[in-house]
Amino acid sequence: EPSRADWAPSRPRAVAQVVTLSGLSQPLDGPLLVGRSPQPPGGMTAGTMRVPSPHHDISRSHVHLEPKDGQILVTDMNSTNGTIIYMPNANPLRLENGQSILVPVGTTLDLGDGEQINLSVPLG
Numbered sequence: 851e852p853s854r855a856d857w858a859p860s861r862p863r864a865v866a867q868v869v870t871l872s873g874l875s876q877p878l879d880g881p882l883l884v885g886r887s888p889q890p891p892g893g894m895t896a897g898t899m900r901v902p903s904p905h906h907d908i909s910r911s912h913v914h915l916e917p918k919d920g921q922i923l924v925t926d927m928n929s930t931n932g933t934i935i936y937m938p939n940a941n942p943l944r945l946e947n948g949q950s951i952l953v954p955v956g957t958t959l960d961l962g963d964g965e966q967i968n969l970s971v972p973l974g
Contacts, residue, residue: 865917866955871944871966872902877973878915878922884967885927901968907931907963913945915969918952922969924959925950934960 852930864877870886876882879895883889886903887910893928894914901908909929912948919947924945926933932946959967 855912865920866922866969867972868899868915869968869970870899870901871964874899874901878917878969880917880968881929882915882963883911883913884915888912901961901965901966901967903961905963908961908965913959913967921952922957922958923950923952927963936960946947951973957964963970 864888865877866878867875867880868878868956869875876899883896884899885902886901886906886908888898888900889911896914909927911927912929913933914925914927924935926945926947926949928948932944934944935943935951935953937953938956955969957969961967
């Protein structure tokens with residue numbers, strides 16, 4: 851006899867765990883918009899993750915993360931101060947003005963205002 855759980859839609863497997871310095875953590879299993887008060891623009895479907903920004907250096911909708919083929923597409927959402935990308939074994943680089951880059955799990959994003967996001971190995 852099939853159980854009701856057999857019919858439930860399964861969530862996609864998380865590509866990474868999004869972990870902030872302030873202690874927030876969320877699986878990246880679909881598009882995610884991160885900022886101090888993220889609001890997906892019209893037509894965009896994405897989860898949201900709010901991060902603290904005591905000096906308002908982090909934009910409301912600062913960066914968009916999207917799983918792509920086992921990596922993460924990081925897009926700066928025209929943030930005021932840009933996003934610094936720290937990939938393993940690479941020099942830091944700054945994304946700004948809507949630029950995108952494909953990064954591996956293990957990358958850290960510096961959003962400013964003392965807040966960083968680590969794209970770590972998914973839990974479980």
